[in-house]
Amino acid sequence: MVKKIFTLVPDWVNFESFWIEIRKRNRWLIQLRYLAVLLLLGFIGGAKLIQIYFPEIKMPFDKLIYFPPLILAYNFLFHFLWNKYPEISKKIKVHSLHFSLLQISVDFIFLMLIIYFTGGVESPFNTFFVFHLIIGSLILPGAVVNLLMTIVLLVSILGSILEFKGLIPHYQISGIIEHPLYNDERYLIVFFSTFAIVVYISIYLANSIAKVLYQREKALAVAYKELEEAERSKSRYVMTFVHDLKTPISAALTWVEIITNKSLGELPSHLEKPIERIQHRLRGALTLIDDILKVSQVKLTTTIEKTPTNLKEILDEVYQHHRILIVSKNLDYRIKSNVSEVILSTDRNLLKLALSNLVSNSIKYTEANGIIEITINDNINSIDIIVADNGIGIPKDELGKIFNEFYRSSIAKEKNIEGSGLGMALVKEIITKFGGKIEIQSPSYLAQEGRPGTEVKITLPK
Structure with missing residues (x-):
């Protein structure tokens, strides 16, 4: 039962075009991560500039500066794995959704660390969890994303409790809020309650939309295959019919050519032009039949021998x-x-x-x-x-x-x-x-x- 609930490949999405789309979205995640590195560098650089004019605003730059190169490094690794995936999947029993899960899990770990070093419950980066969860819900099954989010939520709550008790240091962007919020019990309860409601509703909505879209795509894929099969059946019928039609026309043309070649004797002059027109029409009919046979044959070709x-x-x-x-x-x-x-x-x-x-x-x-x-x-x-x-x-x-x-x-x-x-x-x-x-x-x-x-x-x- 547990395996059925947390399966990475639900029955309603297991079709060819689904895997093509997931591979594209894995690349999309990699490209977004490059953008995230630039935005993080921009945030650090912008904060440095702001600090010149507002020296009271301070943040742990010595910790944050390590994140852009680390994210870039593991993104290069993911990019390499994405390019090598066709070879890797033949050697190891993995598919594109395993790769999606790995990427999203690593992103969550780094996002939690960035949030911790920028204030925890006070961090402006908390909103990025919702954004990342929506992306994850468009790729992974809802149960898997909910499990990931539950783990993230429990780790975040545990971290906040440890900060509240003074067991681990609290990092914050000082100079923005007048009083720290990490040691306010009421704020912590309201924050995590609101955060949990928002993320779980976001997961449900995004996953529901993704499910409907995938089901429609599957229906279209099935309809397209049925249409292709119907087209092949039509082509086979046309080929059989036209081929049978070609035999008597070829025979008729042969006899007309025998007549025009005067193999059966002289042809009356008043019949020469009508016979020539018949010969011309029969040749035209054979050309048309050959063209129809060629088109039908190409349509029935499923593999190209290169x-x-x-x-x-x-x-x-x-x-x-x-x-x-x-x-x-x-x-x-x-x-x-x-x-x-x-x-x-x-x-x-x-x-x-x-x-x-x-x-x-x-x-x-x-x-x-x-x-x-x-x-x-x-x-x-x-x-x-x-x-x-x-x-x-x-x-x-x-x-x-x-x-x-x-x-x-x-x-x-x-x-x-x-x-x-x-x-x-x-x-x-x-x-x-x-x-x-x-x-x-x-x-x-x-x-x-x-x-x-x-x-x-x-x-x-x-």
Whole structure:
């Protein structure tokens, strides 16, 4: 029963995104501690300045001056442990909440010492307990925080009794209050009663809010997983259906090509154009089916097989694949890079598919004698790949829809340029799988009069 009450991991929070959030909050505690060191130094420095103008105000600077370096030292240790946590957790059976409990416990010890050396029940630092308890209640279960606070309260009461009896020395900021309060029984009773009520109510409220938020987050995480599974089920169904549809269309196209090749004899002249239109439509249908299959396949991909991949080699292969179209339209095709070689750890085939789709779009929507430029920027932690052209462009109010499946811009429709509307959706799906991001804008930096162009920027982690 005791183990159940004081468990660090309640059943209602044990889900993946909870642990990600707790790890973030552990780092947040470390960052706040750096700020606390600066504030404490500011307090000591400010008190020194005040003492120049008000010499009657005195405090134990010889004791307080040790706290900033000590807090900084153990915070450096916590920062180191936070960075090494993934390795440590594999060797020792600990999790992020153990680390949270350790940090908060050490903070309470140092805060009690600071309060003791700045007046105990008279110290202005007592209010920081409430602040720290609220932070603790947003991370740790209420029962654990209540236990910590009870220990702190009992130690504080014991310390005040020892000061009252004269068994330990009393340190105070003299010159602020006329009469010491640590030896006033009535004040001690009122102070600790009020303090206990405030902190326990604060713990209850903060923990209740945290519990509701975590439960909602868990519900969202479950709903998101169900949605993902539904999307995968839909993709599997679509793949099966479309694949079954592909077989008869491929067979029909084969027979039409046999007819157009005159393998079955001469074709009457009045049937040539209708047969050509049928052939064109069947090829378009197969292209659409292939695009749907590609999108569905990428959506069903749950793991990315990363291998060292030479980006320039992929771009050369993409160029060779589209070379005939590039030459036939007399396009100025360029590749620019700020480094001689770029090696990415990624899925080679998926990256090639994404880049091939972008280049294919630029070729399709750029008129003869246009420009297509691919720029590679090697950054510290990421790679930027920009595919720009001076083609027909995309209206600004349609840019937000361009990654939707089957969406085609109004300009493409007006110019009767054929396409499935799945290319950009496929590219975004792949880049998202890589943990990257994709941005699109029009006009591009290659824009000319009557040729606004489009610019797509992909950012990939190294």
